[in-house]
Amino acid sequence: MISLRHLTKTYGRGDAAVTVLDSIDFDVPTGQIAAVVGPSGAGKSTLAQCINLLERPTAGSVVVNGEDLSGLPEKRLRDARRRIGTVFQSSSLLGRRTAAENIALPLDFLGVTPREADARVGELLERVGLADKAGHYPFQLSGGQAQRVGIARALALRPSILLADEATSGLDPETTRSVVGLIRQLRDDLDLTVVFITHEMDTVRLAADTVARLDHGRIVEQGSLVDLLTAHESPLGRSLQPRRGHAGPEAGTRTWFVTYDSTAVPGDWIQRVTTDLGVAVHLLGASVETVHGVNTGSATLGVGTDDDTRVAAALARCGLSGTPDAVPITRHDDAERVLAGVLEDVA
CATH class of the missing domain: 3.40.50.300 (P-loop containing nucleotide triphosphate hydrolases)
Structure with missing residues (x-):
């Protein structure tokens, strides 16, 4: 020790x-x-x-x-x-x-x-x-x-x-x-x-x-790594999230950037959110990894409704947190840049 x-x-x-x-x-x-x-x-x-x-x-x-x-x-x-x-x-x-x-x-x-x-x-x-x-x-x-x-x-x-x-x-x-x-x-x-x-x-x-x-x-x-990866409010946790390039939005949808905020996000969460909202939900891209047996990462969705409150609630029921019209980080290979951004977040 x-x-x-x-x-x-x-x-x-x-x-x-x-x-x-x-x-x-x-x-x-x-x-x-x-x-x-x-x-x-x-x-x-x-x-x-x-x-x-x-x-x-x-x-x-x-x-x-x-x-x-x-x-x-x-x-x-x-x-x-x-x-x-x-x-x-x-x-x-x-x-x-x-x-x-x-x-x-x-x-x-x-x-x-x-x-x-x-x-x-x-x-x-x-x-x-x-x-x-x-x-x-x-x-x-x-x-x-x-x-x-x-x-x-x-x-x-x-x-x-x-x-x-x-x-x-x-x-x-x-x-x-x-x-x-x-x-x-x-x-x-x-x-x-x-x-x-x-x-x-x-x-x-x-x-x-x-x-x-x-x-x-x-x-x-x-x-702990798992706690940080599922802590949406943590600057360090956000910088640790796996992120890659995501596709552009589908016509007639609103773009949501979604992160895993729970250690128990169901594997079929897209289907559950779709059923919950009763509208089309398109997966535009995802960066998901399993760390110590826990799924973590982020996804970009095209959601066929502009009712942000309902979408946020549906995501939360699956252990997810989302931001509408967000632009995800598209590169994750420059840790100095990411960490610099973290420091600015908490300054």
């Missing part, structure tokens, strides 16, 4: 001081994956560096599995860091070392015997699906394979905490899904607690159990 209390990080002194993290309270229960999102400059990477104590907090505490790391002397802190593995952006592999040699680096520094190191490296390569790539150098690996080696290296010392700092940045969607799936599998198999720092909202839906949003060094919103 990770527990941050009043965590503060300030660089500089006096009038030149800049507070990057401002009295953060944040908990990640054992075995959960918590995503931290926010625009560039929000303090995400500094947060990761404070959790593994590569940066000492200016104030506050970092408690990992019941032990406050922030006040430990350097020698004990080095020991404590072994319980925290970190996966960096672009894997950060050493180009002159093979995949196996990169994974063995932490073991070499600890003086583990070659026989024990070889056994551990072989086990990890098997876990990440790269047993046949042990002798390959980074330039011989794809981006996804290199990141898998980075994950294996982070697990070499059998940590209980895994920090993934933009671990899927720059990977194509299919590779991202593969890497996220591996992290979730490792979480389950090894009972890991994971902090997943990213700006990719699609990745958050794939990876996270809970989500927190940083804004100028403060956590301004957090909650």
Whole structure:
């Protein structure tokens, strides 16, 4: 478990001081994956560096599995860091070392015997699906394979905490899904607690159990992924919704943009709304996904009535919320833009 209390990080002194993290309270229960999102400059990477104590907090505490790391002397802190593995952006592999040699680096520094190191490296390569790539150098690996080696290296010392700092940045969607799936599998198999720092909202839906949003060094919103996805009033929840391009309206209909606001939206909700209203309801487009067993997303409808009150009531009876004449977001691949809009919403 990770527990941050009043965590503060300030660089500089006096009038030149800049507070990057401002009295953060944040908990990640054992075995959960918590995503931290926010625009560039929000303090995400500094947060990761404070959790593994590569940066000492200016104030506050970092408690990992019941032990406050922030006040430990350097020698004990080095020991404590072994319980925290970190996966960096672009894997950060050493180009002159093979995949196996990169994974063995932490073991070499600890003086583990070659026989024990070889056994551990072989086990990890098997876990990440790269047993046949042990002798390959980074330039011989794809981006996804290199990141898998980075994950294996982070697990070499059998940590209980895994920090993934933009671990899927720059990977194509299919590779991202593969890497996220591996992290979730490792979480389950090894009972890991994971902090997943990213700006990719699609990745958050794939990876996270809970989500927190940083804004100028403060956590301004957090909650379970499912709760956020079904909270229409939540700016973070709206930014997490899957959205794609939808078709234009049908003649003689009014366009409604509809979002899932319940964990129990029936699968035949379009038929139910049509029957309830007694008018034609056309599906113009939908972006719906199943996250942790719950359907979530949005749809654009063409509804053959201008009685907004009746339409809103019919949608609500199915666990949906709708806005007439709304223009849905048609792209969801620019998370910086979406998050910037979120910040404007709550300013």
